[in-house]
Amino acid sequence: MEVPILxxxxxxxxxxxxxxxxxxxxxxxxxxxxxxxxxRSRGVIVDVTALDVMDSFATRTLRDLxxxxxxxxxDTVIVGIQPEVAYTMVQLGLTLEDIATALDLEEGxxxxxxxxxxxxxETSSRGR
Amino acid sequence: xxxxxxxxxxxxxxxxxxxxxxxARNRERVLEETCIPIQSDGDIVGARQNGRGLAVQLGFSPSxxxxxxxAISELARNILLYAKRGKIILKLVEQGETRGIIVTxxxxxxxxxxxxRALEAGxxxxxxxxxxxxGVRRLMDEFEIVSDVxxxxxxxxKKWAK
Ligand SMILES: Nc1ncnc2c1ncn2[C@@H]1O[C@H](COP(=O)(O)OP(=O)(O)OP(=O)(O)O)[C@@H](O)[C@H]1O
Ligand SMILES: [Mg+2]
Numbered sequence: 001m002e003v004p005i006l007x008x009x010x011x012x013x014x015x016x017x018x019x020x021x022x023x024x025x026x027x028x029x030x031x032x033x034x035x036x037x038x039x040r041s042r043g044v045i046v047d048v049t050a051l052d053v054m055d056s057f058a059t060r061t062l063r064d065l066x067x068x069x070x071x072x073x074x075d076t077v078i079v080g081i082q083p084e085v086a087y088t089m090v091q092l093g094l095t096l097e098d099i100a101t102a103l104d105l106e107e108g109x110x111x112x113x114x115x116x117x118x119x120x121x122e123t124s125s126r127g128r
Numbered sequence: 129x130x131x132x133x134x135x136x137x138x139x140x141x142x143x144x145x146x147x148x149x150x151x152a153r154n155r156e157r158v159l160e161e162t163c164i165p166i167q168s169d170g171d172i173v174g175a176r177q178n179g180r181g182l183a184v185q186l187g188f189s190p191s192x193x194x195x196x197x198x199a200i201s202e203l204a205r206n207i208l209l210y211a212k213r214g215k216i217i218l219k220l221v222e223q224g225e226t227r228g229i230i231v232t233x234x235x236x237x238x239x240x241x242x243x244x245r246a247l248e249a250g251x252x253x254x255x256x257x258x259x260x261x262x263g264v265r266r267l268m269d270e271f272e273i274v275s276d277v278x279x280x281x282x283x284x285x286k287k288w289a290k
Contacts, residue, residue, distance in 0.1 A: 021172065022172065087194070087195075092259055094259060
């Protein structure tokens with residue numbers, strides 16, 4: 001199952017449409033990490049609204065994705081974690097740790113906007 | 129045979145599943161049963177969707193359905209990762225007034241040398257999170273694991289519809 005990746009201005013938006021196998025998940029991670037360079041994107045959103053399960057593998061892969069993208073110089077926001085999925089992740093002891101999350105696509109874009117244009121961010125990236 | 133510390137009920141669960149017989153005290157009537165071979169990563173998705181589809185018939189809450197699907201996912205992945213192949217058996221059962229789902233993960237892989245360590249959060253031989261087994265134990269109402277080095281592993285978990 002290929003996940004469509006949409007380019008919107010300086011951001012990439014990956015909207016997961018249905019359940020993903022482990023290999024699909026890894027392919028998505030690698031595609032985003034590559035495309036952030038190709039399109040010189042400043043932020044990535046992964047919409048997981050359609051995922052009915054976030055198990056240890058999915059969580060770990062999303063976490064790695066966020067860290068790899070940070071190493072490439074861009075920000076990641078995971079959006080759309082459903083209430084039951086959040087509940088199960090807490091029960092399992094799974095966290096996305098330092099990877100940002102937002103309620104939905106709209107909130108995710110707003111968060112990226114703040115992250116990529118924040119004065120602090122300017123200072124650190126341009127050295128002023 | 130090594131097994132995790134178990135209480136009387138779990139002991140009974142073990143004898144019920146491994147012998148395929150219902151003991152006199154713990155009579156579980158099987159309403160429906162499916163066996164899903166696990167040998168590729170697509171089978172993990174198939175197994176958890178199948179489990180959700182079965183469990184929904186018992187009127188589990190959306191949260192419970194997600195817990196069950198996630199537990200199946202973890203068990204199926206362990207089969208694929210550590211034993212290469214095996215099977216997941218899903219059973220809808222009735223015991224007196226209560227109904228529930230029993231998930232059995234079965235493989236003839238390398239087995240687990242130290243079960244109590246494998247059940248510790250953070251223990252992993254594949255440099256993963258080591259949260260699968262301890263997590264599944266927390267998600268489900270009953271949990272039992274039987275493993276024999278060189279012979280394989282059987283994990284049996286149950287969730288009762290409240
Ligand atoms: N079916 C199995 N056969 C052999 N060994 C197993 C099996 N299932 C689990 N194990 C062993 O138990 C350990 C703990 O399993 P658990 O699922 O808790 O963590 P993990 O698979 O290492 O990581 P995670 O599930 O968090 O990605 C594994 O690392 C492995 O050594
Ligand atoms: Mg595991």
